[in-house]
Amino acid sequence: MRLCEALKEHTAYGYYPAHMPGHKGNPEYSFLGDIIKYDITEIDGLDNLHDAEGVILESEKHAASLYGVKESHFLVNGSTVGILAAILGVTVQGDKILIGRNCHRSVYNAAEINKLNVRYIYPRIMKDIGICCGIRGEEVDEILNDDPCIKAVIITSPTYEGISSDVSGIAEAAHKHGAVLIVDSAHGAHFGFHDRFPESAASQGADIIINSVHKTLPAPTQTALLHINDVNGVKVDKERVRKQLRIYQSSSPSYLLMAGIDNCIRIMEEHGKELFDRYLINLTDFEKRADKLKHLCVAGKRRFLEEYGIEDADPCKILICHRQFNNIKLYDILRSEYRIQPEMEADKYCLLIMTVMDTEEGFNRVINALECIDELVGNDATDFYCPEEQAEYGDGSYGRSINDILYGSRPVKIMDAYEAVEKKSENVYLEDSVGRISSSYINLYPPGIPVLVPGEEISRDMSEAIGRALNRGLKVRGITGNKEIKVHG
Numbered sequence: 279m280r281l282c283e284a285l286k287e288h289t290a291y292g293y294y295p296a297h298m299p300g301h302k303g304n305p306e307y308s309f310l311g312d313i314i315k316y317d318i319t320e321i322d323g324l325d326n327l328h329d330a331e332g333v334i335l336e337s338e339k340h341a342a343s344l345y346g347v348k349e350s351h352f353l354v355n356g357s358t359v360g361i362l363a364a365i366l367g368v369t370v371q372g373d374k375i376l377i378g379r380n381c382h383r384s385v386y387n388a389a390e391i392n393k394l395n396v397r398y399i400y401p402r403i404m405k406d407i408g409i410c411c412g413i414r415g416e417e418v419d420e421i422l423n424d425d426p427c428i429k430a431v432i433i434t435s436p437t438y439e440g441i442s443s444d445v446s447g448i449a450e451a452a453h454k455h456g457a458v459l460i461v462d463s464a465h466g467a468h469f470g471f472h473d474r475f476p477e478s479a480a481s482q483g484a485d486i487i488i489n490s491v492h493k494t495l496p497a498p499t500q501t502a503l504l505h506i507n508d509v510n511g512v513k514v515d516k517e518r519v520r521k522q523l524r525i526y527q528s529s530s531p532s533y534l535l536m537a538g539i540d541n542c543i544r545i546m547e548e549h550g551k552e553l554f555d556r557y558l559i560n561l562t563d564f565e566k567r568a569d570k571l572k573h574l575c576v577a578g579k580r581r582f583l584e585e586y587g588i589e590d591a592d593p594c595k596i597l598i599c600h601r602q603f604n605n606i607k608l609y610d611i612l613r614s615e616y617r618i619q620p621e622m623e624a625d626k627y628c629l630l631i632m633t634v635m636d637t638e639e640g641f642n643r644v645i646n647a648l649e650c651i652d653e654l655v656g657n658d659a660t661d662f663y664c665p666e667e668q669a670e671y672g673d674g675s676y677g678r679s680i681n682d683i684l685y686g687s688r689p690v691k692i693m694d695a696y697e698a699v700e701k702k703s704e705n706v707y708l709e710d711s712v713g714r715i716s717s718s719y720i721n722l723y724p725p726g727i728p729v730l731v732p733g734e735e736i737s738r739d740m741s742e743a744i745g746r747a748l749n750r751g752l753k754v755r756g757i758t759g760n761k762e763i764k765v766h767g
């Protein structure tokens with residue numbers, strides 16, 4: 279029996295809950311109504327996430343079989359906890375690792391916890407728009423040839439914007455040098471289910487893969503999976519990884535979340551094909567209409583792909599920009615005029631995510647709005663440009679993409695982050711920070727990729743680009759009171 283069934287069966291049986299949680303499944307005052315009764319804890323028959331041997335193990339086996347891996351673990355604290363467990367499970371204090379500079383904050387946190395010596399690999403940037411390209415196998419091979427003591431390689435594929443790396447080439451390079459390949463595939467839980475989507479990182483030979491099922495599949499927020507592949511790769515000490523999961527996951531994992539993962543796996547097993555077929559019809563219609571837009575560029579990825587030699591991108595990430603890469607308030611307009619909440623905005627683009635659970639009506643709503651905006655941009659463009667950018671770049675060029683500067687610069691590393699965070703620090707105004715060493719992580723959120731890491735020198739370009747991002751209203755984490763940055767004292 280699997281978790282979902284066991285949970286339903288237990289709830290229907292009518293036990294009086296003389297146990298945690300304190301809400302007792304009593305709907306009085308519950309904003310979830312009757313659903314609260316399924317929020318149960320580890321009791322007889324419902325297994326234990328940290329030592330799974332019953333219904334949770336059975337459900338995890340289904341997940342492993344669906345993804346074609348040796349073992350899968352349910353995560354109730356997102357890919358974040360999976361990334362921590364994976365890195366801490368394959369390294370010991372002081373090890374050297376190679377990470378894509380565009381990795382999520384959790385990768386940096388793991389490096390800090392284990393006092394790891396970090397070397398970066400910098401993805402190329404699509405300059406016009408400021409998004410990171412994928413990483414190639416040869417690039418990783420070159421670094422590993424130069425630095426044979428690197429123990430693990432960690433990359434993000436696909437990225438937040440849906441750009442995949444050459445995972446099979448990177449796996450080959452890593453394995454040739456005896457390094458473990460961990461792929462943060464938080465955004466790729468839906469890969470491998472249909473040939474219009476890129477192959478999964480697991481099928482391309484990564485050793486540990488982390489998927490946020492909540493991001494692109496029908497599963498509740500916070501749910502994710504950690505897979506261990508064990509095929510032709512470097513041997514991963516599975517018990518060490520499991521131990522890290524026991525350390526970093528709650529000892530009271532939510533059964534609503536775990537049953538949500540189980541249900542998601544079942545949906546993909548039983549209805550995956552029909553869901554993807556329906557989805558592809560909607561997506562194709564959407565793309566056909568998007569291709570006809572005059573001022574907005576939606577299906578632009580195809581052009582970007584060709585220009586930057588990227589093999590694979592995820593069609594579920596709908597990246598919208600102005601054809602001339604002018605800076606427009608698309609995010610605000612979609613929200614305020616059309617009641618469409620995008621996933622994120624950057625200075626030159628806006629990102630929407632459309633998954634297998636979006637209906638034909640949902641797709642139509644989005645493309646109808648984009649068609650209207652496209653027409654309005656053509657009629658009276660001025661309303662659509664960001665004022666602060668116009669003021670700063672009155673020549674109409676609207677400047678170089680903030681993202682391009684932030685993600686494209688390679689700050690000089692003076693010391694590793696774990697050393698820098700221990701040092702005395704002070705807050706200074708951003709404009710006074712040039713030449714100082716950062717004591718904190720600065721990142722745009724989303725996507726939560728650090729543009730500045732503790733221990734790195736702050737350049738003028740970086741300081742100015744952070745200032746511009748703040749003026750532009752982008753969410754910059756790590757800056758105090760919108761103007762101060764923590765630097766070494």
Ligand SMILES: Cc1ncc(COP(=O)(O)O)c(C=O)c1O
Binds near residue numbers: 357358381382490502
């Ligand atoms: C690339 C990437 N990796 C990891 C994460 C963390 O995933 P989660 O929110 O499931 O913890 C995110 C979150 O947005 C992400 O964008």
